[in-house]
Amino acid sequence: MLKVSYLAPLYYIIYSNTHTGLLWNEVRELWDEGPRNYIIQLWNVLDFFMLLILITSFASSFISHRNSWIAQQRWDEIFKENATFVECDHMSGNITLFGQLVNVDVPRWMCYYSYKHADRANWYGSDPQLIAEALYSFGIVLSFTRICYILEVNEKFGPLQISLLSTVGDIIKWSGIFFMIFGAFLLGLFNL
Structure with a gap:
């Protein structure tokens, strides 16, 4: 199968030890501070x-x-x-080897993991590996937002970040007014 990596066990050991340690640190912090004080600090919720x-x-x-x-x-x-030459239709459960129908009883979920479906283009959108990659990328984005709390202390980036946040707020207010006026004109033109 092309979905299996030989380095996967080493990756899982390193990954699980790292994140288990980080989770243990957060749980210990939650225990020491108490739930109310822990939730008040927004970066704790973000980390969790x-x-x-x-x-x-x-x-x-x-x-x-x-x-x-x-x-x-x-x-x-x-x-x-001959395992690489097997084609299995996961909808019907029919298994063919070299174009000949083979009478072998395998669960349908195994047909999804046949060599024919090893290409990522054939995976379902709900494939656990695709979900894992999407969640991992979202988690990494969340980890980089932690930098925003550190930048506020810096003498150069702190004021820049504060002014950027106020500017973004003003732009959002301006777009709200713009879309209200645009919507009014759109409704007026639609009724003509």
Whole structure:
């Protein structure tokens, strides 16, 4: 199977140890400060959700690799060296080898992990690996928002960030007024 990486176990060990340590740090901070004081500080909530998203991403990726590994072992056990030539239609459950229909009983979920569907273009949108990658990228974006709290202390970037936030607020107010006027003209022209 192309979905299985040989470095996956090492990756999972490093990833799980790192994020378990970070989660343990947040839980200890929650325990020391108490829930009310912990939630008052916004970066704590941001850190907690970031870790929750990253751990969910890890779990989803682990499930995907586990399913793929189980299916790969089963394909190799049944078809041996011909496992790469097997085509399995996961809708009907029909298995063909070299164009010939083969009478082998495998669960339909295993057909999804056949070599024919190894290309990412054939994956479902709800594939656990795709979900894991989307969650991981969102978690990394959340981790970079932590820099905004650090930049406020800097003498050069702090005032710049504060003025940028007020400018963005003014632009949002201006766009609200603009779209109200634009909507009024649009309704007026529509009724002509």
